[in-house]
Amino acid sequence: MRRLALLSLPLLLLVTVACTTETEAPEPAREDAVATRPSPFQDCAGLTDGPADPVDGAAAGDPLPELTLTCFTGGDPVALRDVRGPAVFNIWASWCPPCRKELPAFQRLSERAEGRLRVIGVNSRDSRGAAQSIGEDFGVRFPMLVDQGEAVQRALRRNAVPLTVFVDAQGRVRHVDSSGALDDARLAELVQQHLGLTVTA
Structure with missing residues (x-):
C-alpha cells in the first residue's frame, strides 16, 4: 500500500x-x-493645463507627493505636483468592494463639478484588464493614473484603499479620507468643507 x-x-x-x-x-x-478595446477613461493631457496659482507659503497643508505616474491611456507621464487644482484624487482598485461601490459617485461628481474641480483616479496595485472592465461596467470616464507600487499611499503614509485626497488650487493637500465608500452627499460635504466649493449631491 x-x-x-x-x-x-x-x-x-x-x-x-x-x-x-x-x-x-x-x-x-x-x-x-482588453488592450485592443478603447479605454473608457479620459486621457491625462489636460491635467497640468492652466495657469499656476501662486502658492501662499502660509497656507495649511502639504504639497502633493513628488511623484510621477503613468496615465492609463498612455501619453506623457504626469507629475502630481504639476496637476492644477482644485482636485479630488480617488485611489482605488478593482478587487476592493468599497472602491467599486463609490466609483459611480466620483463619476457623478466629475460631471456636476466640471470646469470647477478635477476628479482624477489613481488605480493602485491592480491589473489593467480588471481596471478597464470596472471602468466600462460603471461608466467611469474621468482621467486615470496608474500606481502599481502604491507609491502615493506610501508617500501619504496611508495604507488603505479606497483613499480620497482633496487638493486645493495651490496644489496643497487639504484632507485625506480613508473612512470607506463615499456617497454623493458625503463627497459634496467634503468638497465644501475642504475646498470651499458647492456641488449639488
Whole structure:
C-alpha cells in the first residue's frame, strides 16, 4: 500500500501542475483582449493645463507627493505636483468592494463639478484588464493614473484603499479620507468643507 502511494505521488504532482498552468494561461489572453478595446477613461493631457496659482507659503497643508505616474491611456507621464487644482484624487482598485461601490459617485461628481474641480483616479496595485472592465461596467470616464507600487499611499503614509485626497488650487493637500465608500452627499460635504466649493449631491 505504501509503495502504491509513493508511485502515485508523481502522477498527482503532474496533474496539479497541469491544472495550475491551465488556469493561469488564459490571463494574458484576457489582458491582450482588453488592450485592443478603447479605454473608457479620459486621457491625462489636460491635467497640468492652466495657469499656476501662486502658492501662499502660509497656507495649511502639504504639497502633493513628488511623484510621477503613468496615465492609463498612455501619453506623457504626469507629475502630481504639476496637476492644477482644485482636485479630488480617488485611489482605488478593482478587487476592493468599497472602491467599486463609490466609483459611480466620483463619476457623478466629475460631471456636476466640471470646469470647477478635477476628479482624477489613481488605480493602485491592480491589473489593467480588471481596471478597464470596472471602468466600462460603471461608466467611469474621468482621467486615470496608474500606481502599481502604491507609491502615493506610501508617500501619504496611508495604507488603505479606497483613499480620497482633496487638493486645493495651490496644489496643497487639504484632507485625506480613508473612512470607506463615499456617497454623493458625503463627497459634496467634503468638497465644501475642504475646498470651499458647492456641488449639488
